[in-house]
Amino acid sequence: MHSNGGRFTITFNGEIYNFREIRSALESLGHGFKSDCDTEVILAAVEQWGLTEAVERLHGMFAFGLYDQRLQTLQLVRDRVGIKPLYYGWNDEGFMFASELHAMRTIQNWQPTINRDALCMFMRYGYVPTPYSIYENVYKLIPGSVLTLTKDELRSPAGGFSPFATDSSSSPSKYWSVEDVYESGGSNLFQGTLADAVAECENVLSDAIEARMVADVPLGAFLSGGIDSSTIVTLMQEKSSRPVKTFTIGIKDHAYDESSDAKKLADFLGTDHTEHFVSASDALDVVPNLQQYYDEPFADSSQIPTYLLSKITREHVTVALSGDGGDEVFGGYNRYIHAPKILDRLNWVPNLMRQGLAGALLHGPWSLYGAGLKLLSPVLPESMNDRWLEITIPKFADLLSSRSQREFYDRVTLLWPTDALVLNGHRTQTRLTDVDGLKFAAGSSEMRCRDLLSYHPDDILTKVDRASMAVSLEARVPFVDHKVLEFATRLPESFLTGNGKGKVVLRELLKSKLPDSFTFGKNKRGFSIPLADWLRGPLKEWAAALLDRQKIESQGFLNADLVQRTWDEHQSGTKEYAYRLWNVLMFQAFLEAHHS
Structure with missing residues (x-):
């Protein structure tokens, strides 16, 4: 689309939730509009305020390229937390960018080459971390940043180019960053009571949900029965004059199925609820097509039920709100709850003693551990079975070497323990180094920040965006609204993980809305298969x-x-x-x- 004056041309992917508000402001300044779409509003906003101020006013999920005919520059922009993807790079004939690698692979005379270092990181994390892609000389734009390229730089990258945000004019520049928000939140902690925090949380989250409920097409929500999606649906139903359409995937394996929790909430709230149960044969049908949905290697196995949930949801609605982001923003993962305590205790144990204990755990008699677990089974949670032991003992042995939250985080997120898997591949710099040297509030804030830098955009948001887009469903994620995030970073640790279960504020919010029978006390498995x-x-x-x-x-x-x-x-x-x-x-x- 071209701007009214013809100076700017834009190609846009996403949704701007506050475009009507921005449009009204622009109309009061004399701008006219030919359509009722958000893309035209972005162009007018850039004409009026310039790109930087225009982007700061945008509230939504987006990625776009903007060409300035007068300056002959191309600017690429991505939303604050990385909901929408944007790939870019150079081949022998010049610059290329797209929302999908599928589109790039159609470019004639381009022979993509696997980046072995990126492959090494994929095996480590289960996803290719931003700013890399699986291909050499192709990158993902960092969330919350703008990349400006001159006419010459559209032919080949400048000498000072880096895909990381640096001071160089030829590298991405940040207009918003998770790191800045966490640093600001830690120095400006919330001063009210827990009740005050719950009230403020409801206000800011309700605003985010309300903005995402504006749609001229059928709308619904994913509902797993966990705290996050339950919070979203509960607040949605309060704002809706009719039953919210909710959708749940169940697993035909009792240990993994939590659909009954979702149905219980749906019945209480009176939502229009749809269940769909997944079997192994359903997975078999999906697996061969995963590479068409996720166009670079992606290995979060919950991509299977996420796709199936999106598919069944799309049969009824066009837009769905999701509870993704609640764990990262409000402190739900076990590592947030336990890591600070474990590290405090480990710091009192001499390094040699740690290494000896780790060796004993790794090379000890598994049959003896299993016998001990069976002996203790009457007093242990059901989740601590022999399979739990098999996974947990080696992981805990590895964590014994951690001396900081950074080391603990690196080890707890490790999937492959050796770089020897990838031939001629090497682990390289990631965005996680962006937080080195920052001053964090005590507790889990450093780990939450690291997750929102990498794991959340490159795993969680990628999983949901690709699965939903594969069936033409638009998934919206209120928990990572930047105002919600900015609020949550100010919360003291006791309002996040202080109860030993995580997400204290969300639990208290639901407690004020639901009967005591909704306890949310057990550990949720997540979207597992x-x-x-x-x-x-x-x-x-x-x-x-x-x-x-x-x-x-x-x-x-x-x-x-x-x-x-x-x-x-x-x-x-x-x-x-x-x-x-x-x-x-x-x-x-x-x-x-x-x-x-």
Whole structure:
């Protein structure tokens, strides 16, 4: 679309929730409009205030490219927290950018090359962290930033270019950042009582929800029965004159299915509720097509139920609100709750003693641990079964070496413990270094900030955006509204993780709205599937074909011996390596789909 004066041209992806408010301000300044769309409002805002001020006024999820005919510059812009994707890079013929790598792969004479360092990080995290992509010389624009390119830089990058936000004029510049918000929040902590915080939380979150409920198409919400989606739906129903349409995915495996919690809330609130149950055969149907939905390697296995939930939701509505972001913003993950306490205690233990204990845990007799667990089973939670032990003991042994929240975070988010998996690949700089040297409030604030820098945009938001877009469903995420985030960073730790369960403020908010029978006391599993069992059962044949030793050796990216050993140990049941294997499988499927 072109601006009225013809100076600016824009290509836009996303949704601006406050565009009518901005439009009214512009009309009062003499601007006229030919349409009722937010894209035209952005162009007029840029004409009136310039790009920087215009972007600061935008409230929504967006990514766009803006060409200035007068200055002959191209500016790329991405929303504050990275809800919408934006890839860019250079090939032999010049600059290219798109919302999807699929689009870039259609460019003639461009032969994309796998970035082995990015692959190494993918195996580590289960996603390719921003600003990298899986391809060399192609990057993701950092959330909350603007990249300005001159006519010459559209042919080839300037000598000082970096995909990270730096002081260089040829690198992205930030107009908003998670780091700044956390640093500001830590120095300006909320001074009221818990009741005051709950009231303020309701106000700011209600505003975010109300903004996202404005739609000229059918609207609903995802409902899992956990705290986050329950909070969103409860506040939505308060603002709606008719039953909110809610949607739940259940798993046909009792240990994983939590759909009854969602139905209980839906019945109480009176929502128009739809349930859909996922079986192994449903997963089998989805898995071969995942590479069409996620156009670079992506290995969060909850992508399967997320896609299926999006699909069933799209049969009824066009827009759905999601509870994603509640854990990261309001302190819901176990690492936020336990890490500070564990580190405080570990700091009293000499390093040599830690190493000795770690070795004993890693190389000790598993049968003895299992016998001990069975002996203690009457007094342990049901979740602490032999499979929990298999996963937790090695992880805890690794964490014993941590001396800081940074080290603890690096270890707890590690999926593959060795870089030897990727041939000629090396771990490299990530955005997590952006917070090094910042002063954080005590408690979990540093970990929450790190998650919102990388894990949340590159895993959680990517998962939801790609799955929903695959079925033409627009997913909106109120918890990562920048005003909600700016409020939450000011909360003292006792209002977040102080109860030992996490999300204190959200729990208290729901407590004021729902009967005592809604306790939200148990640990939620998240959007999990029984992946370990499926890889030994209905997905085994598919996985074995992708992990064929000759195929891996001929491709030349991965250590075939290490992959084979990991697969064999998982199949034998002696080790639980589902998530490591899923990373490898998603890369192998990516190669087969796009580079066979």
